[in-house]
Amino acid sequence: MDTLENTNGLDLLSKAKRVIIKLGSALLINEDGKVNATRIHAISRDVVKLITEGKQVALVSSGAVALGRDALGLSSKSLKLEEKQAAAAAGQLRLMRAWQDAFQEHNIPVAQALLTIDDTETRRRWLNARATLNTLLEAGAVPIVNENDTVATEEIRYGDNDRLAARVSQMIGADVLVLLSDIDGLYTADPRFNDQAKHIPVVTSLSADILAMGGDANADSGVGSGGMATKLEAARIAMTAGCATLIARGDPTDNPTDQPIEAILNGGRSTWFIPPVTPETARKQWLLGAIKPSGKIYVDEGAAIALSKHKSLLHAGVTKVSGQFSRGDGVEILGPDNKPIARGICAYSSDDALKLIGCKSSEIESIVGFKGRPALIHIDDMVTI
DSSP: OOBOTTOOHHHHHHHOSEEEEEEOHHHHBOTTSOBOHHHHHHHHHHHHHHHHTTOEEEEEEOOHHHHHHHHHTOOOSSOOHHHHHHHHHHHHHHHHHHHHHHHHTTTOOEEEEEEOTHHHHSHHHHHHHHHHHHHHHHTTOEEEEEEOTTTOOGGGSOSSHHHHHHHHHHHHTOSEEEEEESSOSEESSOTTTOTTOOEEOEESSOOHHHHTTOOOTTTTTSSOSOOHHHHHHHHHHHHHTTOEEEEEESSOSSOTTSOHHHHHHTTOOEEEEOOSBOHHHHHHHHHHHTOOOOEEEEEOHHHHHHHHTTOOEEGGGEEEEESOOOTTOEEEEEOTTSOEEEEEEOSSOHHHHHHTTTOOGGGHHHHHSSOOOSEEEOGGGEEEO
């Protein structure tokens, strides 16, 4: 399916292979600065259900700074940069312990993944981060992602985990991004101050009017840095990657043991942002239109046939490499007649690719001195022309 026309949100969630769930600090941290273990356990049960349905799930979890503030006795809600970094260092340990305790009951491993903005904006670091997250998901683990606030500065940080969650969704080709917060979706105005505000259940285009509805949903919470405006920006990023976005309450009722995803499936109020295309189609459009080739790779007839059948490009089928490029750069692939047949992101530099022309995967380490990836260009990083 190349487009998502006439598709509803719950149908997208049921068919999703990869789901990212982002949770704000206000959901996970109590007013006394302690972790809300009951809610974390409830959310973990939601995740376990998704996993048993065959989905891979990653969490983007806020809360480290709020937990660290309490642990270090930092009473001010407005912390200096060095105080925030110290609080993140102290709080991240406590946050991971809470998630580990919740998933340990279900015999599901968790893994910490701390990212900075360079990890999603610099191509080579993006490849490394994606490979790590993919490996964790394939191994059945639940990655717990957070911004690395211990080293991030105001100039080189996402600023909120809504955007981070959208970038992670984009990175690993997620089908659905769930933003759980203290509001049950998008309204025409802030419902806390305007009793005439109307809830919007579905958005298919982020028009200027829709973007203008973004307010600050967490302005009074004292924890977290996001609001509706950042959630709309996250939805925009995710939609360009073909990923549907859901905004819903992480505390759907007064009962802290209730599960938010289950509440949505049972008809709970939320807002779905449905993109026009699938992640696969969006990625193909990006590879064709946004990646400028830095070099060329020529392949034999066997490799050309394999690529036409949606196979990865292996070193054995390469006959020639031209141009200078680094790992993570875009390249053009040409067939035996020297005509372009595909475009993709190369897993090796031009220097290493030259050394590996015609070799078998088992020979890679002995030739370049490290255990590289078996494919020169993986099918997920390639689009045929």
